[in-house]
Amino acid sequence: MIPLSAYTAVSAVLFMTGLLGVLVRRNFIIVLMSVEIMMNAANINLVAFSHYLESMAGQLVALFIIAIAAGEAAVGLAIIIVVFRGKISTNVDEMNLLKW
Amino acid sequence: MTFSLNMTFSDLLLLLPEIFLTCWLCVVLIVDFSLPRLPKERLAYLSVAGLVATLGCLGWFDVNHISGTLFGNMFVLDRMAIFFKVIILGSTILVILASIEYVNRFTLFRGEYYCLVVMAALGMMFMASANDLLSVFVSLEFATLGFYVLVSYLRDDLASNEGGLKFFILGVFAAGLLAYGISLVYGETGKLVFSDMTSAQATPGLIIGFLLIFASLGFKIGAVPFHAWIPDTYHGAPTPVTTFLSIAPKAAAFAILLRIFLVALVTFKPLWVSFLVAVSILSMTYANIVAIAQRNIKRLLAYSGIAQVGNVLIGLAAGTKMGSDAILFYILAYLFANIGAFAVVIAVSQAIGRDEIEDYRGLNRRSPFLAFAMLLFLLSLAGVPPLAGFIGKLYIFVAAIKEGLYTLIAVGLINIVISMYYYLIVVKQMYINEPMDPSPIGVSGPMKAVIYVGLAGTLVIGIYPQPFTDWVVSATLMFSNLIGPSATMIPPSLPLGG
Secondary structure, eight states, X not given: OOOHHHHHHHHXXXXXXXXXXXXXXXXXXXXXXXXHHHHHHHHHHHHHHXXXXXXXXXXXXXXXXXXXXXXXXXXXXXXXXXXXXXXXXXXXGGOOSSOO | OOOOOOOOHHHHHTTXXXXXXXXXXXXXXXXXXXXXXXXXXXXXXXXXXXXXXXXXXXXXXXXXXXXEEETTTTEEEOHHHHHHHHHHHHHHHHHHHHHTTGGGGOSSOHXXXXXXXXXXXXXXXXXXXXXXXXXXXXXXXXXXXXXXXHHTOOTTOHHHHHHHHHHHHHHHHHHHHHHHHHHHHHHHHSOOBGGGOTTOOOOHHHHHHHHHHHHHHHHHHTOTTSOTHHHHHHHHSOHHHHHHHHHHHHHHHHHHHHHIIIIIXXXXXXXXXXXXXXXXXXXXXXXXXXXXXXXXXXXXXXXXXXXXXXXXXXXXXXXXXXXXXHHHHHHHHHHHHHHHHHHHHHHHHHHHSOOBGGGGTTHHHHOHHHHHHHHHHHHHHHTOTTSHHHHHHHXXXXXXXXXXXXXXXXXXXXXXXXXXXXXXXXXXXXXXXXXXXXXXXXXOHHHHHHHHHHHHHHHHHHHOOHHHHHHHHXXXXXXXXXXXXXXXXXXXXXXXXX
16 A cells, blocks of 8 residues: 555655746746646645545545636636737746836 | 535525625626626626625624524634625725726726626635635635736736736745645644644644645735735736725635634644744835835835735734734724725826826825825825724734734834835825826716715724724624633633634
8 A cells, every 4th residue: 555655745746846837937838837736736635635534525625626726727828818919928037017 | 524515594594695696796797798788887886786785684694693604614604704794895895886987998898897896706705704724725716716807807908917917827826835735734634624623733744734825825915925916916907906906805815814823723823923923024114115115106005005914914913802803903994095095096097097106296286185085095004093094003003012012013113104104205296296287187976985985984983983893893702712811821722613
């Protein structure tokens, strides 16, 4: 049987990957993908804990997170398209109209 | 945890305001697309009618002391939830009235704007009632998804798009942190409902989990170090949306923070007090200093909002019944002053088309009413007696003194002086400088109503605060077992009622 720590280790690595992606990458689409990775790290955790604690609540939360992540991606891509029309770019560094 | 779905009709009664508002939202949408020639301001009044009816329903709940929990404690309707729902609905009504003229700037989807505002309000009403981590996550995202669209509503305006995109990226980042924090807390405690977590041990996983949850709520309230999106989003967003964003989500997020810190984490108070003190000092000091350098009135009010959040966090750091009373009272006072100030900004930008502080030169000559209203709102935000903001700050500071947080109070007082400086810069522009263009500025009817409500609230709460303090004291009765003089006096196994 795979120990719980294996799942939490995988999920921690995924979460750090996503976190690093959000902080380092300069393209909005990739930033959005990194956030999805962070959410999925949480899902792995939740499902693993749910199994080991023998409580259904964790799996339920994971389902909700999947659904909400999909909704967020839809809204986010729409906003990115609107920005792309005006700027012809999806680069973080070119979002410099508003500062201070 | 068991999820019982065999609800009775009387259980559903607790959800009546939300169910009613959802139905009303559908009615507004249907009216919008089935009567395309209907003037869009009718839709605004239709939405306001629904919101007022919902307010009436909540008032009836409050008078008859209807309260309870639903869905295995996930949804709670207590007097604090009712208080925050009233704040959210009140601000939604005022924002809709203030946006009637502004909506003409949108090239497309003018009717849907009102639906999105009401939908965001609905999400925040659920936030006010969220009593476990799952409903926190779902309701927070529900409310924020509407705001992502609202902020980038000016489709052809690059600033609005950019503000929306920055808000979106940091918003989903916060959601990612929240999801991971929830998973850690769930793994450590096996529980999701706040009131079940009081017996948990302070393991590293639990602490990291709650830190992540606080970070994500910190994004919503805009506390420093999580404030990066606030100035840009407030600047870029359509001004009525900025108004909405500066009040309702903050109030709703504070409802969640109160439940987390004073219910779930009450036994760890010695651990989180110094943490909240640090966040509060950072927010107040950073925001007030940076606000001095601002040239745009929306950015100035954005930083002023961050500083106000720092003030509210003083009440949370006190962590007592009185601290929670002070938070509620402060939010009430802040609601009127902030909506009023932003209403003046909308009225001026409607006439001039710009939001720079320079444009307020000689506003007193151009519209004495707007200038005087702005003066009172800014003084209330700064905390000058006898206005509402003064009583709010006093309440917060007294709550903190009783807990012996003297450093925090000293920093708070210094910050009041700094904030006075930049508020008075605006006042000087309005009253002392000569206008560049002396043509008078007209104010539309609904906008006048919003400003009058703001003025009435600011003055009445400031001069006669008694009924309002009674209201907040009764709204936080659930925290009345927190009266111990210091954190160490609270026994670890405190029984907590919802």
